[in-house]
């Protein structure tokens with residue numbers, strides 16, 4: 001049974017999510033102690049995390065960074081904050097998706113399912129090598145020269161698309177479909193945010209301007 005950790009301090013919403021996930025056949029892991037959340041996640045090894053932003057000890061934004069270091073699973077922000085700045089911030093910090101409260105239950109469940117499915121695909125052992133870069137889909141890393149860095153799930157998917165078809169232009173629509181399965185829920189800007197973050201990580205490896213933007217068409221290695 002897939003385990004979903006619920007990090008939400010409002011007891012009514014927490015209980016509602018717990019019941020909802022149980023009814024859908026998941027094993028919910030509601031958090032009640034808001035200290036050492038990253039440790040609790042590492043210990044329980046959930047398959048996915050639902051993360052609120054307004055929390056008692058530490059907000060969801062800073063928690064997300066800590067969680068990213070301890071577990072490599074999809075993180076979906078579920079929050080009543082609905083500004084696009086918050087959304088961009090959540091995705092830049094390594095969140096995989098962002099849903100605003102009051103959430104629409106079928107949409108929330110569809111997104112959980114999609115995130116779990118993408119994660120399942122990513123755990124297959126596979127290595128893609130192109131232009132002296134080495135992408136390890138199982139470990140979620142990219143290496144170049146002697147350096148290796150961790151990528152988030154979305155960054156990994158983008159890189160996998162580009163590296164498996166080097167020199168080809170990959171359209172934004174194709175990337176959005178690959179990353180989010182159902183593009184109707186996704187704002188076009190979300191892809192740009194992910195690509196920007198990926199580019200700055202690649203620069204850390206010494207790979208400058210490796211992903212080219214082809215205006216009106218898409219991206220290309």
Ligand code: CA
Nearest residue numbers: 009052054055
């Ligand atoms: Ca809250």
